[in-house]
Amino acid sequence: xxxxxxxxxxxxxxxxxxxxxxxxxxxxxxxxxxxxxxxxxxxxxxxxxxxxxxxxxxxxxxxxxxxxxxxxxxxxxxxxxxxxxxxxxxxxxxxxxxxxxxxxxxxxxxxxxxxxxxxxxxxxxxxxxxxxxxxxxxxxxxxxxxxxxxxxxxxxxxxxxxxxxxxxxxxxxxxxxxxxxxxxxxxxxxxxxxxxxxxxxxxxxxxxxxxxxxxxxxxxxxxxxxxxxxxxxxxxxxxxxxxxxxxxxxxxxxxxxxxxxxxxxxxxxxxxxxxxxxxxxxxxxxxxxxxxxxxxxxxxxxxxxxxxxxxxxxxxxxxxxxxxxxxxxxxxxxxxxxxxxxxxxxxxxxxxxxxxxxxxxxxxxxxxxxxxxxxxxxxxxxxxxxxxxxxxxxxxxxxxxxxxxxxxxxxxxxxxxxxxxxxxxxxxxxxxxxxxxxxxxxxxxxxxxxxxxxxxxxxxxxxxxxxxxxxxxxxxxxxxxxxxxxxxxxxxxxxxxxxxxxxxxxxxxxxxxxxxxxxxxxxxxxxxxxxxxxxxxxxxxxxxxxxxxxxxxxxxxxxxxxxxxxxxxxxxxxxxxxxxxxxxxxxxxxxxxxxxxxxxxxxxxxxxxxxxxxxxxxxxxxxxxxxxxxxxxxxxxxxxxxxxxxxxxxxxxxxxxxxxxxxxxxxxxxxxxxxx
Numbered sequence: 001x002x003x004x005x006x007x008x009x010x011x012x013x014x015x016x017x018x019x020x021x022x023x024x025x026x027x028x029x030x031x032x033x034x035x036x037x038x039x040x041x042x043x044x045x046x047x048x049x050x051x052x053x054x055x056x057x058x059x060x061x062x063x064x065x066x067x068x069x070x071x072x073x074x075x076x077x078x079x080x081x082x083x084x085x086x087x088x089x090x091x092x093x094x095x096x097x098x099x100x101x102x103x104x105x106x107x108x109x110x111x112x113x114x115x116x117x118x119x120x121x122x123x124x125x126x127x128x129x130x131x132x133x134x135x136x137x138x139x140x141x142x143x144x145x146x147x148x149x150x151x152x153x154x155x156x157x158x159x160x161x162x163x164x165x166x167x168x169x170x171x172x173x174x175x176x177x178x179x180x181x182x183x184x185x186x187x188x189x190x191x192x193x194x195x196x197x198x199x200x201x202x203x204x205x206x207x208x209x210x211x212x213x214x215x216x217x218x219x220x221x222x223x224x225x226x227x228x229x230x231x232x233x234x235x236x237x238x239x240x241x242x243x244x245x246x247x248x249x250x251x252x253x254x255x256x257x258x259x260x261x262x263x264x265x266x267x268x269x270x271x272x273x274x275x276x277x278x279x280x281x282x283x284x285x286x287x288x289x290x291x292x293x294x295x296x297x298x299x300x301x302x303x304x305x306x307x308x309x310x311x312x313x314x315x316x317x318x319x320x321x322x323x324x325x326x327x328x329x330x331x332x333x334x335x336x337x338x339x340x341x342x343x344x345x346x347x348x349x350x351x352x353x354x355x356x357x358x359x360x361x362x363x364x365x366x367x368x369x370x371x372x373x374x375x376x377x378x379x380x381x382x383x384x385x386x387x388x389x390x391x392x393x394x395x396x397x398x399x400x401x402x403x404x405x406x407x408x409x410x411x412x413x414x415x416x417x418x419x420x421x422x423x424x425x426x427x428x429x430x431x432x433x434x435x436x437x438x439x440x441x442x443x444x445x446x447x448x449x450x451x452x453x454x455x456x457x458x459x460x461x462x463x464x465x466x467x468x469x470x471x472x473x474x475x476x477x478x479x480x481x482x483x484x485x486x487x488x489x490x491x492x493x494x495x496x497x498x499x500x501x502x503x504x505x506x507x508x509x510x511x512x513x514x515x516x517x518x519x520x521x522x523x524x525x526x527x528x529x530x531x532x533x534x535x536x537x538x539x540x541x542x543x544x545x546x547x548x549x550x551x552x553x554x555x556x557x558x559x560x561x562x563x564x565x566x567x568x569x570x571x572x573x574x575x576x577x578x579x580x581x582x583x584x585x586x587x588x589x590x591x592x593x594x595x596x597x598x599x600x601x602x603x604x605x606x607x608x609x610x611x612x613x614x615x616x617x618x619x620x621x622x623x624x625x626x627x628x629x630x631x632x633x634x635x636x637x638x639x640x641x642x643x644x645x646x647x648x649x650x651x652x653x654x655x656x657x658x659x660x661x662x663x664x665x666x667x668x669x670x671x672x673x674x675x676x
Contacts (some may be wrong), residue, residue, distance in 0.1 A: 077238060097444070097451055098447060102542070119469070124136070126469050130190045131188045133174075133196065136197065140170050148167070148211070161235075178195070180194075183503055184473065184475065206261065215250045219251075243362075245352060248261075249261075252351070252352075274337060282306045285302050293315060293318050296310070309322050312415065323672070328674060338655065357646040379632070394408045410672060423518065434545040449602030454560060458484070463481045474495065474499065479492070490563040495531070497531075498534075499535075502532065506561060507529075507555070509529075510575065511528060512525060513574065514570060515567070525574060527562045529558075543606070549594075550590050550594070554593075558586045561575055600617070630668065633667060636666055636667075637662065637666040
């Protein structure tokens with residue numbers, strides 16, 4: 001997951017990750033950043049940082065001293081070292097940061113300060129028990145009432161935007177934390193209490209979105225100026241608050257506004273049912289499949305259940321059958337999609353937008369649907385020939401199994417892409433195996449590499465924090481503080497290891513946004529990074545595949561965006577920006593994750609300490625470029641389809657017919673009849 005879409009219900013309370021199969025999200029563009037920016041940073045990577053503004057050079061050596069984890073680790077007892085062969089060898093030297101992430105969780109000493117007073121989740125004492133969410137919600141509601149009265153008062157003495165940002169912060173502190181706890185806490189009683197608080201705050205936000213007195217007070221300030229002296233930043237953020245209000249239709253008459261509120265609720269309801277339907281298995285009679293592939297699927301009586309696309313199956317017929325069955329049009333799903341698109345279009349029209357696409361991309365880097373289409377068309381034209389070369393290459397692979405094959409099909413693409421990265425028929429001879437890479441990418445070593453990278457780029461460092469009892473939701477969570485020149489910029493809670501019941505998604509949650517307080521101090525940002533990495537064991541630390549390394553760097557890009565964005569208002573801090581812009585830092589970090597100038601500085605074998613061979617990095621980079629044109633072309637097709645679905649209404653064809661037309665226009669592999 002790599003995207004969080006702010007739900008623009010006045011105060012951007014929730015940052016939810018919505019990840020639908022293939023498409024059916026709101027119109028968006030994924031922006032990829034080139035690696036040109038890499039060149040300026042690494043002539044002296046890891047040694048000195050040159051400040052271009054002052055022309056001064058200062059050392060960026062790590063503040064934390066290194067030690068041998070076989071003898072002096074503060075977290076591992078002597079008896080534990082004897083049990084853990086990979087530590088006992090004493091050949092790897094790790095910093096305290098690396099050791100914190102590499103130690104086996106089953107033998108870790110508690111990272112709590114046992115002399116500290118017990119607290120609750122994220123340091124909130126009231127969250128020692130789930131009932132604390134009720135208290136936080138009640139406090140937020142009382143504070144909200146007070147701030148609304150202040151905003152609408154004739155005797156107001158503060159800037160309107162300050163009041164609105166404090167109002168937004170009051171709601172977000174509860175709602176954002178509750179949203180994470182609902183998803184990420186392993187105890188159901190905490191998750192349920194958080195869900196109730198989240199729903200209550202959501203209802204309060206909907207009520208605020210229909211408060212005309214509050215809206216009129218803000219609109220008057222944006223049109224006529226505030227009674228308190230403001231600056232351009234104040235005025236811009238006030239306009240953003242007004243835009244979020246108007247996204248919900250508050251500026252229309254009472255009857256239309258009631259309809260807009262009803263449509264919002266209906267869209268959430270229909271969308272939830274549609275998403276749930278995309279994950280349902282498809283059932284066919286056994287007699288409809290050849291006998292020789294039936295055993296590849298789940299069998300229930302006389303029926304066969306197809307639970308996915310089986311993209312990794314070596315059997316061409318299995319992949320074809322799964323594709324045609326799993327993606328066979330479903331009339332109920334089609335009806336839900338029609339209702340969703342019609343309702344979104346009506347909502348956009350009520351709020352004054354020609355189409356839902358106009359509503360969705362306003363405020364983004366793209367700006368309007370016409371710019372999006374021009375961008376996609378330029379990409380499509382430039383990709384066509386290169387993508388066709390990819391498909392021709394895949395066809396050669398397919399012919400190596402059956403020389404009579406004449407066409408590459410949609411169900412072949414993911415399979416032969418994976419095969420090509422492991423097959424030696426190509427002159428690059430990738431022979432990529434995760435087992436070749438993983439020993440060089442222990443989680444602790446990767447975190448140390450990120451620490452060094454951020455030192456070089458930003459002059460920041462990570463420190464592992466001791467936590468008070470009750471602050472964490474699981475014993476494997478590690479809390480980092482981010483430092484710059486002796487000051488703490490914020491905190492990152494690292495929930496990295498897989499566990500039963502944990503959602504299988506990699507994502508970034510904002511718990512508290514940074515903002516300037518009236519007493520002159522700064523409210524520090526607090527975020528959670530949630531990954532699903534293998535846990536350390538007695539025989540090895542957590543070892544990452546190249547894909548896991550990419551994901552780690554991507555999500556840390558989001559986290560550092562939150563840490564470094566020292567905005568005066570939390571409404572626009574960090575990832576609370578234009579949705580397409582929010583992905584720029586994280587995608588840039590993916591380029592760092594495989595750049596040899598970076599990787600060679602940190603990737604070392606967890607047993608021997610030997611650096612990763614340069615040839616492995618070359619293979620990794622070559623494999624990442626393999627079939628990149630066809631993969632990008634697929635994303636262009638999805639984006640173009642999204643734009644058409646959310647463009648002018650009524651649609652002149654069924655959604656399935658439109659999908660076929662757009663696929664044939666933008667994608668190099670023709671649409672397969674009777675599939676979606």
